[in-house]
Amino acid sequence: MSKFKKLIPGWGILPVVVFLAIWEIVARLNLVPGQFSFPPFSAVVMEFYHLTANGVLGENFLSSLTRVIIGFCAGSIAGIAMGIIMGWREGINKTLHPIISLFYPIPAIGWLPLLMLWIGINEMLPITIIFICSFFPVLYNTVTGIRSVNKDYIHAARTLGASDARILATVVMPLALPNIFTGLRLEAGMAWRVIVAAEMVAIPTGIGALLIQAESLIRIDIIIVCLIVLAVMCFAFDKFFGYLEDKMTAKWR
Amino acid sequence: MPSITLKDVSKYVCQAVDLEIFDKELLVLLGPNGAGKTTLVNIIAGLTDYSGSVFFDGTPVDKLPANRRGVGYLFQDLALFPHLDVAANIAYGLMSRQQHRERVDARVNELLQMMKIEHLSSRYPKNLSGGEKQRVALARALALSPKVLLLDEPLSSLDVQTAKYLRTELRQIQRNLGVTTVYVTHDLEEAEEMADRIAVLQNGHLEQVSRPEEVFFYPKNEKVSDFIGAPNILDCDYCRSLGKGVMEVGCGDLPIIVPHDGNSVHRIALFPHDIYISEAKPPGPEVNRFRGTIVDIAPVDDAVRIKLKVGETCLLAEMPHHIFEDMDLVVGKEVFLILKLRRIRVYENKGL
Numbered sequence: 191m192s193k194f195k196k197l198i199p200g201w202g203i204l205p206v207v208v209f210l211a212i213w214e215i216v217a218r219l220n221l222v223p224g225q226f227s228f229p230p231f232s233a234v235v236m237e238f239y240h241l242t243a244n245g246v247l248g249e250n251f252l253s254s255l256t257r258v259i260i261g262f263c264a265g266s267i268a269g270i271a272m273g274i275i276m277g278w279r280e281g282i283n284k285t286l287h288p289i290i291s292l293f294y295p296i297p298a299i300g301w302l303p304l305l306m307l308w309i310g311i312n313e314m315l316p317i318t319i320i321f322i323c324s325f326f327p328v329l330y331n332t333v334t335g336i337r338s339v340n341k342d343y344i345h346a347a348r349t350l351g352a353s354d355a356r357i358l359a360t361v362v363m364p365l366a367l368p369n370i371f372t373g374l375r376l377e378a379g380m381a382w383r384v385i386v387a388a389e390m391v392a393i394p395t396g397i398g399a400l401l402i403q404a405e406s407l408i409r410i411d412i413i414i415v416c417l418i419v420l421a422v423m424c425f426a427f428d429k430f431f432g433y434l435e436d437k438m439t440a441k442w443r
Numbered sequence: 444m445p446s447i448t449l450k451d452v453s454k455y456v457c458q459a460v461d462l463e464i465f466d467k468e469l470l471v472l473l474g475p476n477g478a479g480k481t482t483l484v485n486i487i488a489g490l491t492d493y494s495g496s497v498f499f500d501g502t503p504v505d506k507l508p509a510n511r512r513g514v515g516y517l518f519q520d521l522a523l524f525p526h527l528d529v530a531a532n533i534a535y536g537l538m539s540r541q542q543h544r545e546r547v548d549a550r551v552n553e554l555l556q557m558m559k560i561e562h563l564s565s566r567y568p569k570n571l572s573g574g575e576k577q578r579v580a581l582a583r584a585l586a587l588s589p590k591v592l593l594l595d596e597p598l599s600s601l602d603v604q605t606a607k608y609l610r611t612e613l614r615q616i617q618r619n620l621g622v623t624t625v626y627v628t629h630d631l632e633e634a635e636e637m638a639d640r641i642a643v644l645q646n647g648h649l650e651q652v653s654r655p656e657e658v659f660f661y662p663k664n665e666k667v668s669d670f671i672g673a674p675n676i677l678d679c680d681y682c683r684s685l686g687k688g689v690m691e692v693g694c695g696d697l698p699i700i701v702p703h704d705g706n707s708v709h710r711i712a713l714f715p716h717d718i719y720i721s722e723a724k725p726p727g728p729e730v731n732r733f734r735g736t737i738v739d740i741a742p743v744d745d746a747v748r749i750k751l752k753v754g755e756t757c758l759l760a761e762m763p764h765h766i767f768e769d770m771d772l773v774v775g776k777e778v779f780l781i782l783k784l785r786r787i788r789v790y791e792n793k794g795l
Contacts, residue, residue, distance in 0.1 A: 340522070
């Protein structure tokens with residue numbers, strides 16, 4: 191199969207095209223049972239065009255994207271920074287680990303009711319949720335990455351005259367990168383899932399809010415447009431971090 | 444003044460170790476796994492805490508952290524930084540000293556040339572062979588021109604041929620640079636080939652520190668003798684050259700022919716597994732062939748050791764278990780034995 195893939199570029203596109211064709215046919219022949227009509231792919235594309243042209247999709251998409259980017263960047267940076275401190279200093283790790291272990295398993299969306307009361311319904315609410323959603327897993331993966339660096343590398347750097355700060359910056363951090371990227375990739379997708387949930391429940395703008403509005407208007411085509419946008423965004427974020435990771439580590443791994 | 448002195452140093456298995464390593468010498472730390480060899484080397488490097496004192500050129504360095512002791516350390520698994528290419532690995536120590544880029548580049552080039560690895564400079568460790576990694580790691584350890592070089596079983600992961608070749612080269616480089624070196628190994632042959640002196644370490648205790656041939660011909664106690672393979676060591680009463688590179692020596696009542704072309708021989712040594720035992724009289728000329736009586740049979744690991752009395756002399760022979768099973772050897776039985784000529788080692792100097 192892999193040989194086949196090399197022979198025909200873009201082979202991965204074909205199943206998607208077949209899937210869309212089947213969707214179109216099934217919808218046009220009205221083969222889907224149920225109360226509400228199932229729109230064909232072409233109708234969804236048309237709706238995508240309308241929503242884009244009148245700016246509704248762009249506006250909602252941008253507010254979701256802004257929230258994800260701000261929350262995700264802040265959460266990741268904080269997670270990496272704290273992860274480095276915890277991974278590098280055994281004492282701090284021992285002290286904080288039990289607390290982190292308690293917070294880590296709480297689903298990010300579970301914080302929503304509490305944050306609604308504390309923060310109120312405003313832009314800080316989704317950003318804070320995304321922050322929490324990104325912070326813990328990135329922290330966890332960073333600590334793991336730093337602690338799993340072979341002690342011999344650290345010893346070697348030390349005998350070569352390097353200070354602790356230099357060892358951290360030039361040996362430990364680069365070697366922990368693969369683990370850190372695992373955390374980032376995981377959370378980039380998760381951030382989109384969480385933002386939609388938060389917007390569906392609590393916030394009047396964004397893709398999640400558009401989804402809920404479409405539901406109340408029984409606009410299945412709009413719902414599908416939103417779902418496709420979400421799928422593409424999760425995919426794009428994952429690919430972006432995959433590319434970044436490759437750029438930074440593929441040479442030596 | 445010795446270059447490195449350990450006084451009453453203790454950590455883990457190593458207890459109250461005293462050791463002096465002379466300027467420019469290569470001292471081999473020889474011992475089985477778990478003897479504390481790596482611990483001692485880590486103590487010298489300052490990579491572990493310890494009690495006792497370490498002196499470099501008479502100055503205590505116990506307060507100095509590893510990054511300021513100025514030792515070159517070649518780790519057992521080499522520990523080349525996987526995310527840096529060869530040139531950057533070698534430059535790492537120089538960059539830590541914040542030297543100028545041009546000076547760093549010049550020194551890296553010099554080391555690449557010395558180790559004959561110029562063509563590898565932009566490769567990453569994952570794309571190097573075992574021997575190449577070895578050279579890079581050594582170049583990196585030597586980059587800061589350390590006064591002390593520590594090598595922890597550096598050749599253990601290489602195939603026999605490459606290891607042998609690199610051993611010679613390593614010795615040459617060490618001599619040329621005149622760097623005081625501690626070389627860790629569990630292999631007696633490697634130790635003898637490399638060492639100015641050998642320090643035999645067992646259970647964290649230094650059993651003997653002396654020149655290689657002295658360790659071999661004059662093992663200080665049974666532990667040392669056992670570790671190097673319990674060789675039969677015989678004093679020679681007389682010796683007489685037979686020409687053609689062989690000599691006859693008299694050890695007690697045994698006339699033994701040895702491969703030697705030089706001065707008089709004072710001691711000979713032969714490993715137990717180099718004594719051949721048979722029940723029937725073996726064919727061939729009567730050279731190094733004797734009759735002896737079995738006085739003791741004792742199993743060791745996968746072999747059997749047989750103590751023989753040959754005239755007034757006691758000899759220890761060894762054979763694999765399966766061969767012993769096929770023979771009918773019991774205490775008190777008289778057997779024939781052959782001392783394998785080419786395996787006999789001789790010691791010229793008289794006494795210690």
